[in-house]
Amino acid sequence: MTTAAQPNEISEKTDLLLHMYRRMVAIRQFEAQVNELYTRALMPGLAHLYIGEEAVAVGVCEALEQTDYITSTHRGHGHCLAKGASPDHMFAELLGKKAGYCKGKGGSMHIADPATGNLGANAIVCGSAGIATGAAFSARSLQNGRVAVCFFGEGALGQGVLYEVMNLAQLFKLPVIYVCENNLYSEYTHYSETTAGDILARATAFGLEAASVDGQDVRAVYAVAQRLVDRARRGDGPGFLVCNTYRYHGHHVGDINREYYRPKQEEQIWKTERDPIANFGKWLAEQKLADAASLDRVHSDLEAEMKKAVDFAVATPYPAVDEVGEDVYA
Amino acid sequence: MTTAAQPNEISEKTDLLLHMYRRMVAIRQFEAQVNELYTRALMPGLAHLYIGEEAVAVGVCEALEQTDYITSTHRGHGHCLAKGASPDHMFAELLGKKAGYCKGKGGSMHIADPATGNLGANAIVCGSAGIATGAAFSARSLQNGRVAVCFFGEGALGQGVLYEVMNLAQLFKLPVIYVCENNLYSEYTHYSETTAGDILARATAFGLEAASVDGQDVRAVYAVAQRLVDRARRGDGPGFLVCNTYRYHGHHVGDINREYYRPKQEEQIWKTERDPIANFGKWLAEQKLADAASLDRVHSDLEAEMKKAVDFAVATPYPAVDEVGEDVYA
Amino acid sequence: MPDTTRAPADREITFAQAIREALAEEMRRDSTVFILGEDVAEAGTPFKVLAGLLEEFGKERVLDTPISEAGFTGLAVGAAMTGMRPVVDIMFGDFVTLTMDQMVNQAAKVHYMSGGKWRVPMVMRTTMGATRRSAAQHSQSLHAWFCHVPGLKVVLPSTPYDAKGLLKAAIRDENPVVFFEDKMMYKLKGPVPAEDYTVPLGVADVKRVGEDITLIATSSMVQVALGAAALLEEIGISAEVVDPRTMWPLDEKTLIDSAKKTSRVIVLDEGYERYGVTAELASVVATGAFYDLDAPVKRMGAMHVPIPFSPPLEDATVPTEQTVFEAARTMCGK
Amino acid sequence: MPDTTRAPADREITFAQAIREALAEEMRRDSTVFILGEDVAEAGTPFKVLAGLLEEFGKERVLDTPISEAGFTGLAVGAAMTGMRPVVDIMFGDFVTLTMDQMVNQAAKVHYMSGGKWRVPMVMRTTMGATRRSAAQHSQSLHAWFCHVPGLKVVLPSTPYDAKGLLKAAIRDENPVVFFEDKMMYKLKGPVPAEDYTVPLGVADVKRVGEDITLIATSSMVQVALGAAALLEEIGISAEVVDPRTMWPLDEKTLIDSAKKTSRVIVLDEGYERYGVTAELASVVATGAFYDLDAPVKRMGAMHVPIPFSPPLEDATVPTEQTVFEAARTMCGK
């Protein structure tokens, strides 16, 4: 997270660019470990991997302050990391351990962290649209200058509450950005089968400032996110951002045989031609902002860091059974 | 209800035009009696009068067959009459009598009548959007050529389920027309305070064929309704029609002092300059399709008819108390 | 005479005024309290309960919303998590159907799912109660649903005094609270002190002391029970009327103690009798006072039918002073 | 051995297969039956319960929807009123929150409000049950809400045999029926005849005959009760297991008769214990068998907490064979 960069200075901001690269790799390495934990049968339940979509979370969250809010989804690890959470407590949460962000009570789909403004992942599709809008409402009321970002998959476009809160946000001129991660599928169904009309028009119809962007290009995401965030922070009202992206893995870690709903070839093309990390790395090298060796080191460093975080999580204890009754009421 | 008229023959169809005039007057006279019943403390509960909006229900329903479906709202008497229900059983229902359309169990806000394709009024704002869409679904599945019309006030634009079903209707190419009666107010609030962006765009964003029309001009409403109905019946998908109109009375019969939310002058302008019946009558006379005397007779005839219907309803008995437990399950 | 107040008070106000005062006082005390709902501002709700609040607090704190119950309830959840104290107005209790995801999957669970890190101090005020000739979609009393959901608190005041004190406590509470007001009670008058006070959530109130039979009643049914108790007194039966006031947290002890004392219990609630509040309260009492009861606990709630419009039918769906009187007399063998 | 079938059958299939067969048979029999829901077609639901139906019936009768639970449930209501028999699939029972208006204010009331003129023959199939490590928003058992609503029927099958027969009966029923399947039972095998049969709604089933104590149990808790009964047998306690099968209509007589016979009752249900199904069933039994009970009816349901993710915590929230065994043993004084 940074506040220094102005839109027109991006290309000069080497630090920021390298930081974004690191964050994207961190997400990918984190998720690789999650998959590993699942395969090794160490993780209870399931998890939805963010691999392939890293540029979205990172590009958007870099446009935010630490005190700004985000709400996240069932596919939330990327948002959580991009907003600054630490992997060890995240892994601990995924394993249901006491040291997890939610004392093990939330799990993968409910990680929340007030310190980084993360209002929580949500296992109800579109479940956090109201919450994000409300956070923006309080920002406006308390005049603390904060902005709220609501991440959601394109599947959430099916839920009526999204339109209810966009209407409210526009009427109240709330500083909230609805970020639609269009990864083409909701579970096992292509979005074209569930989404009539035009996505951007669904937001502009309510008066929101809307834009779409290549979600595999972190610089592009960052730039447009920053524009919408600045606008919202100024009091000019809510924004809507469609990021076109792709998930490399299945809907969740257990979704292995996917050919019945999406062709292998499609996956292959996205992975080889449009990988947000590889392409960004190539660009950084071309621009002479980093050399291949240093970029490789980012991967190996973060892999090591994630493994250490996993080890911590595996070793740390479960909550005591009698904690089950705590935290129901504040 | 009629099927004979083609859009370009409308002006020649004197019968149809006079029929529409009659229907509009019927609605107005019906509602006048409802107000009277309330004032005389003969009616249990409240009712929401349709006076001022007659051209909408009549224009739309004349574009339908008897077997086509409608769903209606809390302000539903006009739809009900326009689709062909008879006033005596309607009044009986409003008084909670056994001879009412729903044996007195529904009341003003729930009149339903399978014989005229009326799936029911609904006291949940936007509550019937799903039902109308489902009726269109069954029409498509059973290939019976029917069309469904969903009437709703502009207040229902706030409800997310409307967008859910518009999306479904467009995906499934269902023969349903969503008719938004924009009478400027939802209860005591002007629609501009609750409606961001652009109403028509909210429908076109989902791919629906959308139009808006002067809801005080029954010929215009009829023409555009017919276009959307024909289209839907042909299998070309759902339509959306905004009818700009005005309610002369309060939100309900008990809403007498209205100045705090809308100026008397505004009411006056609509009543004097834009009355759908007066203006239509003037046009009919200008076109020499009817003379003043015959038009006056329509009013007096229908007033007499409505009074008779009221007398019937007042005289007919309540259901026996033990009927309370019937009709819970089919 | 029934003891309907916990403190001496030299003035009487209506139930609606009590609600309004509670809101106004809390809004003065705490600038983060605000009101959100349909036609709450200029109109002050169709029941006029909020009349005057807009004038005092302005439209930044008394906000008219579109007809979007799910949307603005969700907004309230997020606002509550981030420093505000929303009071959401759901005009008719029947419309809570539209808010269930926000209340149950979000508001109720946020604190627990986050391991205690986020809090949702919000109040949803809504209405309940039939016999207004409003038919099936405007007459339900659906509070039992919320009582079933861990993470929520549920309040059903029965007097102006309780309404004011409980609402103030609800607004100050750190948890989501659902507050049900019976539409038919808005004009009910009762003594309410002018001084600041709260009624704690989770403490039942014996509204009338008696010896022969216990009438456990909620919301407007407390008034019905008090009326029935007066009738019973005429035939020599002394009825105790106990009002749990909050369904959750539930003060079981007060209920059970009364049952043990009188040995006979009728539970009254205006929600549907089946799978509703009467079932829980009856079960709690049947268990807690098992060895003291002379007869099965009797339950009286709404009939298992959608509320009909027709007046004679509607009147038959809910317990009345007369039907409660008859049931109690039978139970007491008189 | 527990008697888990009502008819001799020479084959065993899983609970999931039983559901699938019921749907396929009814769809063959009646061309107006269709399926609507998220990922029901190619994917056959995430639980694969509907696998193969698309192939046989085509995409006009097995329809994938957007993620719009309210919208497509509403669509089903209208389709049911006008000649179709929709079977709506709500993937996780937690998402019924989004359908409450359509089910409660529309589906349940249409018949009554129209004075019996319109009917809504639809089925909503959904899931329930915890211990899948799915956390608070994917583990609830919210059937009590629907039981509370007149106009709806509510079914909770506990065996493959019942699942098939009850689902067929539900599809043929003229009313809206909510059908709850415990996710943990989909792989449970049991005898199911190949011939056409239905199990009528409103008839309880004694799954195991016993003398000393009655375990009234629903859905997967029937399996837990049967397991506990086997453990109890080892210490000389003979437990009867009674499964109401449908919560509404409710076969009170079978429950009460068993209670009268054994004099001791535990009620088991995986919904939240508070203000839930256990309260109603316990209250029915406590009233109906008042003079025969040796001890208060004991209720065992889910703990009053949002379901936690952490395995040791989650496991503590629901009744198990062991906890039921202990409770029964204590009740029987052994």
Ligand SMILES: Cc1ncc(C[n+]2csc(CCOP(=O)(O)OP(=O)(O)O)c2C)c(N)n1
């Ligand atoms: C209200 C609700 N309905 C259905 C589901 C089941 N479900 C979980 S994820 C998912 C697909 C979501 O797709 P999308 O929003 O595009 O997000 P993605 O998984 O692609 O990131 C569905 C249907 C749910 N969790 N919540």
Ligand SMILES: Cc1ncc(C[n+]2csc(CCOP(=O)(O)OP(=O)(O)O)c2C)c(N)n1
């Ligand atoms: C879900 C729901 N919320 C609120 C209400 C209360 N209510 C009844 S009518 C109405 C206003 C409706 O306005 P509109 O849709 O414009 O119809 P109009 O009355 O103008 O014809 C409201 C808020 C309701 N009946 N249902």
Ligand SMILES: [Mg+2]
């Ligand atoms: Mg997606």
Ligand SMILES: [Mg+2]
């Ligand atoms: Mg209006």
